[in-house]
Amino acid sequence: MIWIMMPTNVFWLHWLSDIHAKTDSSYFGQQGANILIYSFPVLLVAALGCLYLQLEKYIDRSKDETPKESRFASWRRPALVNGPLGIVSRIELSFLVMFLALLVWSFSAYIHSMFKNITRQSTVNMGEFVWEAKLESAALLLGLVGNISLAFLFFPVTRGSSILRVLGLSSESTIKYHIWLGHIVMILFASHGLCYIIFWAYTNQTSENNVTDLSTHFGSMKMWAWNKFGVSNVAGEVALLSGFVIWMTSFPRIRRKFFELFYYTHHLYAVFVAFFVLHAGFSYSCISLPGFYIFLIDRYLRFLQSQQRIHLVSTRVLPCQAVELNFSKDPGLRYDPGSIMFINAKSISKIQWHPFTVTSNCNIDPDKISIVIKSEGNWSRNLYKRLASSTPMDRLEVSMEGPYGPPSTSYLRHDELVMISGGSGITPFISIIRELIFIANTTNCKTPRILLIPAFKKTEDLAMLEFLLPISGTSYDISLLQLQIHAYVTREKGPSPDSQKLNRSIWFKPSTLDRPLSAVLGPNTWLWLSVIIASTFVLFLFLIGILTQYYIYPIDHNTNIIYPYYAKSMIYMSFLCVSMVIIATLAFFWNKKQNSKELRQIQNADAPTPTVSPRPELRSSNVDRELEGLPHYSFSRVTTVHHGQRPNLKNILMERKESNVGVLVSGPKKMSQEVAKICSSRAAKHMHYKSFSFDW
Structure with missing residues (x-):
């Protein structure tokens, strides 16, 4: 609903100003509003989804005569079979159309609002042509719309996602959504960058008496600017370049023939997201960060389990x-x-x-x-x-x-x-x-x-x-x-x-270092995941609140024109990662300790009972059958x-x-x-x- 209303004057002139009036403080600054309306709802849904899934474990679905799969059975039927999108169901096609409609609506509404304020007189005062001013506006809006797509990009690849699970999906079945979103994100961001490069080239020419060596302008003007306040162009270019590398190696022919190349270049997502935040600022990135934040928690828990x-x-x-x-x-x-x-x-x-x-x-x-x-x-x-x-x-x-x-x-x-x-x-x-x-x-x-x-x-x-x-x-x-x-x-x-x-059956010798496979957060995984999401967010808010109140606010007093944007973004990203590592690590090792205790109790209880192979012919370590x-x-x-x-x-x-x-x-x-x-x-x-x- 917020994304639908964002391109309208109602949102910018009434809603947002009212929200800022009630949320701007010396603890969170002006970014408190963005955290509230963009980040908090997604994290709340993820945490509540975990609680729902934890409670659902105690429900016997075998006796449910009308399971939720049957209520939308006709919508799950294939609608497209032989096409570039692969096999697509009716419900998938419907959501894809609605998502594309959201992007078109956002871009067209923004364009309409901005273009009507671009006149010959306003461009003359800025030393630009009308088409140049419109090109700059279109470039900006392509980035804004791309950020909406980026907000969804990491949800399909979050393997332990409560949001996917509540919707009846899994990361394996939604990989194609990640592929679709990846193409949309890179097309929009590539168009965003290309339009700005063209704009800078032509405005530099017209402002310096038709100098023809455009490379000198690119080397000295806005393309290499790292602004202390506002958007950092260099950071955006680094993010776009890393995104291009990921994008080019993800096409089917390259991905299947050079899978290792595809796999390792995909780890550049960390560079892409980090420099995107430095480019757009942490406050504006609150739109797309929740999905990445949930993915990051999942990725770190997977890392702990894999050790x-x-x-x-x-x-x-x-x-x-x-x-x-x-x-x-x-x-x-x-x-x-x-x-x-x-x-x-x-x-x-x-x-x-x-x-x-x-x-x-x-x-x-x-x-x-x-x-x-x-x-x-x-x-x-x-x-x-x-x-x-x-x-x-x-x-x-x-x-x-x-x-x-x-x-x-x-x-x-x-x-x-x-x-x-x-x-x-x-x-x-x-x-x-x-x-x-x-x-x-x-x-x-x-x-x-x-x-x-x-x-x-x-x-x-x-x-x-x-x-x-x-x-x-x-x-x-x-x-x-x-x-x-x-x-x-x-x-x-x-x-x-x-x-x-x-065929051959082989039985391996146990090692003291080996452990039985267990859930990463124990039998109450969903409950613990909810605690991790909520606690990490609270700890992050506490850290940035203390920093802003006692360090940043005394310097700029919520003006955002004294303390550098990039420095603030780097600190906030560090706080986010530190909060996630602390809480997730504590939860993981607590559950690991509890699992070890329960396993020892089971082993002690079973110790007096002699164990034999259920089939005599399989008792030896190497059996041909x-x-x-x-x-x-x-x-x-x-x-x-x-x-x-x-x-x-x-x-x-x-x-x-x-x-x-x-x-x-x-x-x-x-x-x-x-x-x-x-x-x-x-x-x-x-x-x-x-x-x-x-x-x-």
């Missing part, structure tokens, strides 16, 4: 060059099916972090968390070679971030689930199937029928179906799940000899393999006669587009599309 070494318990190595890593975890750590984790193995690369889908289920495996890695890149190939060697390593040092999951989705509301995957895309469905096995065995809820359609290139890839059950098997009756598997082998017309190769082992055999009766063909997805989906069909797809971009196109047709109104694809 711990996680105990790798065991691994399964399959001949199709896929491995399952099973890690020890705190029994109190809960996560939803389809969650992802970021892992780092220092023996392979000290700096590379890679995301993988969690395949385990916290109900079936309360003390373990698992991921599956298919050998498809240099990092994963090196990992597979080390684990599959004839002399496997005794242990693997691993650090982790996460898990980060999508909002809990009630798959029980569907009559049937159709899961379509390509290659390693089957991994998100493993955790969902395990969750439904648990529900079918422990509750009276009716589980939907499941049709799993995995497509593999080779017959040996069928071994990926081994991962549908844990390495130690399960005591739950899997026959209670109505599951049918139609697996397709696209590049072979029959079974190959390689499909009879043995045929693919016809227990997990695969358990599903063999419901598995049909089709060699030498691809699944006819249109026929398969159109044969579904149930009134409520959930269609889940995880695989290549073309597969996702094909399924989305089918689900968006009029004949598929009973189908509800959801993608787990991360090929952005």
Whole structure:
């Protein structure tokens, strides 16, 4: 509402003046108004969102007959499939149109207000032409509108965001929003800078008797100005240059071919934001800082979590060059099916972090968390070679971030689930199937029928179906799940000899330095995150209040013409970072200490009880086992393999006669587009599309 009203005279002449009259003080100065109306509401929503999510943990959603996903089911249907924006739902398209309308409204309203005051007489007095004055105004307004886009830029990449979670989103599903916003931000800021460069060039020419060497003007005039008061041009140019580097390396061809370059240049976001604040001033940056501030808290907590070494318990190595890593975890750590984790193995690369889908289920495996890695890149190939060697390593040092999951989705509301995957895309469905096995065995809820359609290139890839059950098997009756598997082998017309190769199970030796994976802020993560957001903001206000009252105010008395803008901005940014580090560090180590106490109590309580492997054949540290082992055999009766063909997805989906069909797809971009196109047709109104694809 504030952003809609900002370009109007009502806001500038009435609202803002009234707000300043009530908020300007010797403690916060004139920036108190901007902190109140721009920063505080966003942080309040984030903190209240954390409290809501903490309370929601105690609500049993399994009995909710009208979950919130179903209320907007028609709006979640794909609206655009084959386009530059990718697969876009109706609700996404609606919000995109509204956001673009906000930008157009803001720019046009500002332009209208400023252009009507630009006359020939006013420009003559300034020594400018009318077009030059209008160009300068347009350049300024492009920066103002760009700041609105910048305010949203960091929300989609905040993995532990309460705002995304309350809206039913996750950082993985909103990466495309970050990409859209990034393009909009850089187009607006690049236009902002280009217009000013043109303006400076022409005004310098006309003011110095048609001097033609523009480079002398650029070297001596406004382009290199670092103003003590007001806007600093050099800081803006540094921010724009760093933004350009990020932007140029983010285009798909460069990002996919030179991912390392893309990854490391993206860390220039810190330079971009810091110099943007120095350019525009801390007070005006209060519009865009809340999103970055929440992202910064999340990023620092991820850094703290990543410093711990996680105990790798065991691994399964399959001949199709896929491995399952099973890690020890705190029994109190809960996560939803389809969650992802970021892992780092220092023996392979000290700096590379890679995301993988969690395949385990916290109900079936309360003390373990698992991921599956298919050998498809240099990092994963090196990992597979080390684990599959004839002399496997005794242990693997691993650090982790996460898990980060999508909002809990009630798959029980569907009559049937159709899961379509390509290659390693089957991994998100493993955790969902395990969750439904648990529900079918422990509750009276009716589980939907499941049709799993995995497509593999080779017959040996069928071994990926081994991962549908844990390495130690399960005591739950899997026959209670109505599951049918139609697996397709696209590049072979029959079974190959390689499909009879043995897989290997390896159990690793524990280390005293390894710890089970736990939530970064303990079992009450959302509550603690709310405390961190609120406490950091209060501490920041306290620090700048003391500084302003006893140092800055005695110098400039809220005039903003004596104490330098850039110095004030640097101090305030430092206070913001210091506040965040102090509060987040205290919260993290407090919870780490509490988790250690609880873990010791659990270990002491379990000590007298002898523990054995639930399956005798897995007690040794290195076990070869045929693919016809227990997990695969358990599903063999419901598995049909089709060699030498691809699944006819249109026929398969159109044969579904149930009134409520959930269609889940995880695989290549073309597969996702094909399924989305089918689900968006009029004949598929009973189908509800959801993608787990991360090929952005």
